[in-house]
Amino acid sequence: MTTLIYDGSFEGLLTAVYEIYERKICQIKIQKEKWLSTALFEDVLQIHTDTQKASRVLKALQQKISAAGLQRLYAAHTAGLEGEDVMLIGYIRYVFDSPQNVEEDYGNKYVLRLSEIVRKVRREKHRMEAFVRFQKLEDETFYAAIEPDFNVVPLLSKHFKDRYTDQKWIIYDLRRNYGIYYNLHDVEYITLDFSVNNPSNVISAYTEDEGLYQHLWQNYFKSVNITARKNTKLHMRHIPKRYWRYLTEKF
């Protein structure tokens, strides 16, 4: 058993695959650098991310699977589900070791697992497209805070850019402490400083009518409920409690 330590990037993951083939390693564990604990590893290999090695693996992948398949692999990795990197490497190895394109071989555990991860990530992305609640700030920027289960912010930018082209907006992942900001032209990645003594704190004040529309929305939410059909179990399944913090109608 060899434990690979890598930097967490997609290129790093591809470099790891390169090393696995180069050194003919069979059994592996893989860890991101920051998780490195003091435990004693039997056999540790530090992966140094190498653009050339990574791009060779990428090229080889492009010949084996479709562009959409590669997209899925990338999205699954970026989402950062804990402990799944070993499955992703397993998937890549299965792709390389099979003579034909195995993207749809759902009888294989790696292919099936990748499709499950992608489904989870897609669902979280879709949830965020639904659950983002903008609040209008004094400078006409619409701000929303989220805490998604997985790292899906990069996947959100196209949807919101297409939809809200004529307003400035920020979607901020408080758990991972970064966000995306649309400035009426492009989407850029940002980090905000929320400390109280920071005078340029963006989230300082809402517009006058923000309170009114939040109040109207809460009222609307109550009015459309049909009490005779109350179904709390179904309600909770659709909006699990962990999302309530940022939902205006659930404040």
Added chain:
Amino acid sequence: MNADRITEKLNILADAAKYDVSCSSSGSKRKNENKGLGNASNGICHTYTEDGRCVSLLKILLTNHCIFDCAYCVSRKSNDIKRAAFTVQEVVDLTINFYRRNYIEGLFLSSGIFHNADYTMERLVRIAKKLRTEHKFNGYIHLKSIPGASDELMREAGLYADRLSVNLEMPTEEGLKLLAPEKNRQDMIQPMDFLKKEIIQRTEEKALFRKAPQFAPAGQSTQVIIGATPETDKQILYTANHFYKNFNLKRVYYSGYVPVLSDSRLPALNTSVPMVRENRLYQADWLMRNYGFHVNEIVNQEHPHLDLDIDPKLGWALRNLQVFPIDINKADLQLILRVPGIGVQSAQKIVSARQFGKLDWDQLKSIGVSLNRAKYFITCNSRNFERRDLTGTAIKQYILSQSQSKYLKTSTTQLNLF
């Protein structure tokens, strides 16, 4: 805007609109091409009410004043309730401001009928027009077609709205006569028929000239109330099938009657909402639209009602045991779709995966097949399969004893020994 007044109006007019069950915002392809606000390309449920229904659109009535006196409707003329009406500008402001905050996908605007059909329809169209032209709003708009509205207004509505709908209200003409004697079915069918022809014509135009304007790109839908009148499931599903086939409807919605009014023609006020029946009707509707079932395979002369204990697909399978068992590694996709416990996605995965090798029980399970139902109807790459020659009743008992129904807390078919 006076905050208290607008809040009160919103409460009244959202409350009155909530019995319209449609909240779909999918099926349109409106893009944000004019640097405006919004698009209508994907259905998103932004939140869910405490009764578990999706909230996708701002669903309101323009007014709940109405000249009609339909027995099943809260807004009927003789009902002593608070009345209110929005101005055009108020609806526009609410829609835009809710949309900008990502609360909604768009607007679903309906109305009580004041003065006459055209007068009402003209107001609805005016709001849609203002949103589209003055505010460059590309979000989803669903307008109610008012029965009896002129072709001219319907044509204009189709230019601004993504979806239009006329509610049939009652599954049969007799039911409508009983509960809404002032309305007639022909008035409802006429705008539907007009829109169907117009949509076909405009789609052909669009195929020839890409620049041709979109016309109701998300099509038409309708709604029938169930449980208010004594129709059988067969009558309801045959009506639905008729409208799917002859009017190209995108969806028929089934709304379990919520007893809100006391009237000798209606179920009593303490009657419970027929939620299980409603659920079974939707399942049957899905089988017709997505699983290739013909309506008479689901309900027919011998079986005019859907079984409330089990879903209609299992019901069909139990009546047609001669079709089974099928070999999952060989059968056509169409046949796999008919196996209870296998949905559209699992069926497609099975067909893809079996090209790489024969599938066994574990693989089927991890693909997402619900084996506790499917195992009685299939064989796969394994020597284990159901060898007993079970009757339909026996299979039904086995399945029911293993599953917990979402609705039936105390199932009558489940024998309790202790």
